[in-house]
Amino acid sequence: MAGTNGMAKRPTKQELKRFKVPPIEFECGTYELWVGRELNDNGDAVKEGICYQPHKGEHVLVIPVGTMGSLFGLTRMSGPEDEDADGVLGDGTDAASLAVQRDAAQRRLQRQAEAFEQIITTLARRVVWWDWTDLGGEPLPQPYRNPEVLTGLDASELFWLQRKLTGETAVEEGNVERGSGNGSLAQAPSRGN
Secondary structure (H helix, E strand, C coil): CECHHHCECCCCHHHHCCCCCCCEEEECCCCCEEECCEECCCCCEEECCEEECCCCCCEEEECCCCCHHHHHHHHHHCCCCCHHHCCCCCCCCCHHHHHHHHHHHHHHHHHHHHHHHHHHHHHHHHEEEECCECCCCCECCCCCCCHHHHHCCCHHHHHHHHHHHHCHHHHHHCCEEECCCCCCEEECCCCCC
16 A cells, blocks of 8 residues: 555554564664775775665564574575585696586575575565665565565665564664574563654
């Protein structure tokens, strides 16, 4: 349902009651998009670049439960290099070495594609509503049960949303606390919101 300015209307409290775990809301101003930043192999900035906060003042409602699939997806996206390419005999330029390296690269790409699919599928089931806009200021379609919307996001936006979903960023910001036992999130006591 569209609201003013083409934005999707925020779900009412009554509409949110259908969810078995109540969605929680995050303000998205902590998402940072760096332009021109260069990092070394250790992840340290060697050139700072410019930091933008394109979703400042925008919000997202998420069902605060991570899944094993989404956690495995993140692990697979940032996992170790393919071990099959390690210890290749020769100088790495002979046909056998190149074939092993090519096969390892193909397996790595396949794993990353599968991990990406897991992440966007999970996010499409957990991101209930948002008022996000694209870099041109136009409203983005709602992602709930619509994973195609998520494929158009910047990789850093996907990872930021995934961290929100699993609670990493939320816990750091004090918005939620870890639930007991299963690694899910529970809403922190209200602070007057």
